[in-house]
Amino acid sequence: MTLDSYIDYVILPILAVSLLLVFIRLFKGPTIVDRVIALDLLITIGISVITVYSISTGKSTFIDVAMILALIAFLGTIAFSYYIEKRGRK
Amino acid sequence: MIDIIIGLLCTIGAIAILIAAVGILRMPDFYLRLSVTVKAATLGGGLLLLSAAFYFPEEVSVTTKALAIIFFLVLTAPVAAHLIARTAYLINTDQWKGTIQDDLAGMYDKETHELDSGEEGNK
Numbered sequence: 001m002t003l004d005s006y007i008d009y010v011i012l013p014i015l016a017v018s019l020l021l022v023f024i025r026l027f028k029g030p031t032i033v034d035r036v037i038a039l040d041l042l043i044t045i046g047i048s049v050i051t052v053y054s055i056s057t058g059k060s061t062f063i064d065v066a067m068i069l070a071l072i073a074f075l076g077t078i079a080f081s082y083y084i085e086k087r088g089r090k
Numbered sequence: 091m092i093d094i095i096i097g098l099l100c101t102i103g104a105i106a107i108l109i110a111a112v113g114i115l116r117m118p119d120f121y122l123r124l125s126v127t128v129k130a131a132t133l134g135g136g137l138l139l140l141s142a143a144f145y146f147p148e149e150v151s152v153t154t155k156a157l158a159i160i161f162f163l164v165l166t167a168p169v170a171a172h173l174i175a176r177t178a179y180l181i182n183t184d185q186w187k188g189t190i191q192d193d194l195a196g197m198y199d200k201e202t203h204e205l206d207s208g209e210e211g212n213k
Contacts, residue, residue, distance in 0.1 A: 014107070041127050045135075078173060
């Protein structure tokens with residue numbers, strides 16, 4: 001079994017299942033902060049998927065997208081927490 | 091040989107991310123969910139990026155970018171988690187009924203949202 005097929009048939013399905021589980025929490029999430037951390041985790045898993053995909057295809061350009069996504073995830077969580085605190089209710 | 095190392099790093103990273111996803115679904119309240127996900131997801135993403143850094147050894151720019159993303163994740167994930175946990179505490183998010191100790195109870199000023207260190211009574 002080569003590394004490429006191992007990544008395609010084992011690693012990417014594991015990440016896909018993780019995305020599905022986090023999506024369930026994103027829809028269920030009883031409070032808004034649950035949804036914020038689910039979104040944050042979703043973007044972190046997205047970074048991982050992009051990285052694994054760039055290994056699988058051998059194209060290193062996708063790593064740039066992962067870098068931008070990491071920046072946006074941080075800014076999004078900070079903005080959400082700032083404005084939810086201003087709003088002051090659940 | 092390098093393939094085995096990359097496969098091992100990928101496997102551990104993917105399992106850490108899977109544990110984070112199961113944790114965010116199964117844990118009973120927000121604070122436990124946060125405590126499970128941030129650490130496990132940072133470890134998993136870091137290991138997968140490290141395997142990308144090993145996979146493109148002849149391109150220095152890719153290794154540098156992967157290490158920069160790892161550095162950025164390790165730097166920002168705790169800050170974001172702290173801020174969202176502080177917000178959740180300030181808007182009175184429910185705690186799990188099995189929580190036995192809350193050291194922050196009464197320490198936050200309700201109006202100004204300043205944290206009291208609890209030592210002013212001693213002066």
